[in-house]
Every structure is written in C-alpha cells, then in structure tokens.
Amino acid sequence: SSVPSAKAKGLSEADELEMLVKYARQERDPEIALELWDEVIALDRSTSWRSLCARGNVKILLGEWQEAVSDFEAALPYLKEQRG
Numbered sequence: 540s541s542v543p544s545a546k547a548k549g550l551s552e553a554d555e556l557e558m559l560v561k562y563a564r565q566e567r568d569p570e571i572a573l574e575l576w577d578e579v580i581a582l583d584r585s586t587s588w589r590s591l592c593a594r595g596n597v598k599i600l601l602g603e604w605q606e607a608v609s610d611f612e613a614a615l616p617y618l619k620e621q622r623g
Contacts, residue, residue: 554578556582565594588617 550558556579563575576594580586595610 552582569597573597573601575585586613586617588614588621591617 551591559575559582563572565580566575567573573594576597579590581593583590591610591614595607595614598604598610600608612618
C-alpha cells in the first residue's frame with residue numbers, strides 16, 4: 540500500500556481510520572483503493588454502511604460483481620439502523 544503507516548506516525552485509532560478513509564476516497568487505482576477500504580472496514584468496529592458501499596463500488600470497477608453485491612447486502616442493516 541502507498542499509504543504512510545499510521546502506527547509509525549503515532550496516530551490514535553480514530554485518526555488512523557480518518558486518514559485511511561481520506562486516502563481511500565482519493566485513490567484512483569481501484570486495487571489500492573480496495574486494499575484501503577478493507578483496512579477501513581477492519582479498523583471500524585461499527586462498520587459504517589458508507590465504507591461497505593464504497594468498497595462495493597470499487598469491486599464493481601474491478602469486475603467483482605458478486606463480492607460487490609455481498610458488500611451492499613452487508614451495508615443494509617447498518618443503513619436501516621441509522622435511518623430508524
């Protein structure tokens with residue numbers, strides 16, 4: 540991954556998560572973006588529906604259709620919970 544190590548920078552877990560989301564959103568290479576979203580989801584214990592949908596969109600770009608559908612399906616309970 541081309542992202543600087545958050546641990547090496549001494550960042551808190553919340554700051555590391557924020558940094559990874561920023562890099563994932565800006566990354567133009569879908570394979571690197573996918574790695575970044577994987578890291579975001581692994582770090583984010585609440586697993587935001589936005590992160591799952593973002594990773595699903597990257598998987599579509601990579602032609603990983605079934606995996607994308609799985610991410611979108613996994614996002615639904617979080618979205619419903621947030622919307623009440």
